Amino acid sequence: MAFIFQSDDGFPYRWPTNDLVGPKSIISAPPREHASHYHRPPLLGCREDVTALDEVRQFSWFKRQTFDVVRMMDVQCRKKLVENFRAKLERRKRKQHKWCDLMDELMQIEDENGNKLSDDEVVDNIVSLIIGGFESISTACTWAFSYLALHSDVLRKLREERRALSKSKIGELITSEDVTKMKYMSKVVEETLRLANVSAFVFRSGDQDVEYQGWKVIAWLRYGSTDSRNFEDPLCFNLDRWNKPAKPGSFQDFGGGSRICAANMLARMQIALFLHHLCVGTENPDVKTTYLPNPKPADGLKIVLSRM
Ligand code: HEM
Incomplete structure (x- = not known):
């Protein structure tokens, strides 16, 4: 796997379609453009108000939450999203003002020759981040809840870490620095990501491969993290x-x-934040799993949230 990821020439990056993310997104960018255009702007999403006293279907509920986090309106509405972001971009171009958000960052990015991203690139990248961040985080958080519910010892230790932090943060919002200090939380996040296999595979093209010339190569990520040799x-x-x-x-x-997930730290941070606010009150679910395209609880994972 590592060999494939390091061989940009031997196994060029090539997904079957870019209809959803758009041809000008970082995800669709050919290698040279990718290297010169994209410095990685820091991204951080945080919601404080994720407490409810209600029974919910975890997977669909988290999908709604992650929609909010990445400001999603409807994944079917790529065209509408593009229109909206483009109109916003036009309005911004007419005004000299700093908004300090993702669109602003993307409008400012320059390569070493001072070239900026085109309007299409700015808009397609915003849409890609929305799409990339939607299902992935929902699935990861769903599995995190499920594992915690099944491992009460882990949940207990997580609560202890959380309590210790909360004592020093009365009335204050949790910061990204706080999250990095939560060592036990970080293990929960890594183990969840390893076992949940949120992103099972990536596509590469074997253009220069002697044996499989012209075949699309699926690098099966799930294999590495569930191999007993590892x-x-x-x-x-x-x-x-x-x-x-x-x-x-x-x-x-x-x-x-070169194509490592642009949001890998953001994703970890988001899962940690959700767990920080919600690692209380989960009930032991009887989890049955469906496996395609990614492992998910068949019933959406029924949980009960309660305030501590
Ligand atoms: C558990 C969460 C996530 C997992 C497991 C995951 C996994 C991945 C993987 C495996 C790739 C590489 C695809 C390839 O090499 O062909 C990727 C790329 C990408 N991901 Fe994620 N992702 C997650 C969350 C997110 C989030 C939250 C966002 C955006 C907010 C995001 C945005 C992207 C983007 C823009 C790329 C393309 C990077 C590039 O081509 O340079 N991902 N992700």
Whole structure:
């Protein structure tokens, strides 16, 4: 896997379609454009008001939450999204004002020759981030809840860490620095991502491969993180395995090389934030799993949230 990710020439990046994200998005960018255009602007999403005293279907509920986080209106409405963002972009171009948000950052980015992104690139990248951040985070958070409900010892320790932090933060919002200090939380996030296989595979093209010339190559990410040569008893949710770093190249759920997930730190941060606010009150679910395209709880995962 690591070999494929490091071989941009041998296994060029090529997904079957870019209809949804748009031809001018970072995801569709050919290698040279990708390298020169995209510095990675820092992104951080945080919601404080995610407490409810209600029974919910976790997966669909999280989808709504992640919609909000990335300001999604409807995934079917790419055209409408593009129109809206384009109109906003035009309005902004007429005004000399700094908004300090993603659109602003994308409008300012320059390569070493001072070239900026085109309007299409700005808009397609905003739409891509919305699409990229939608299902992935919803699925990861859903599985995190499920694992915590099944491992009450882990949930208990997570609550202890959370309580200790909350004591020092009365009335204040949690910051990204606080999240990095939550060592136990970080293990929960890594183990969830490893076991949940949110992004099961990526596409590469074997153009220069002698044996498989012209074939599309699916690099099956799930394989690395569930291989017993990389992780002992790999299907077991075990936080202790994160007491030391994973073997290089064994855990590549965010991809690797030049096309590594642009939001891999944001994703970790978002999961940690959701768990920080919601690691209370989950009930033991009887989880049945469906596997295509990604593993998901068949019933959407029924949970009850309660205020601590
Ligand atoms: C658990 C969460 C996530 C997982 C497991 C994940 C996984 C991945 C993987 C495997 C790739 C590489 C695709 C390839 O090499 O062909 C990727 C790329 C990407 N992801 Fe994520 N992702 C997650 C969350 C997000 C979020 C929240 C966003 C946006 C807000 C996002 C935006 C992107 C973008 C823009 C790319 C393309 C990067 C490039 O081509 O340079 N992802 N992601």
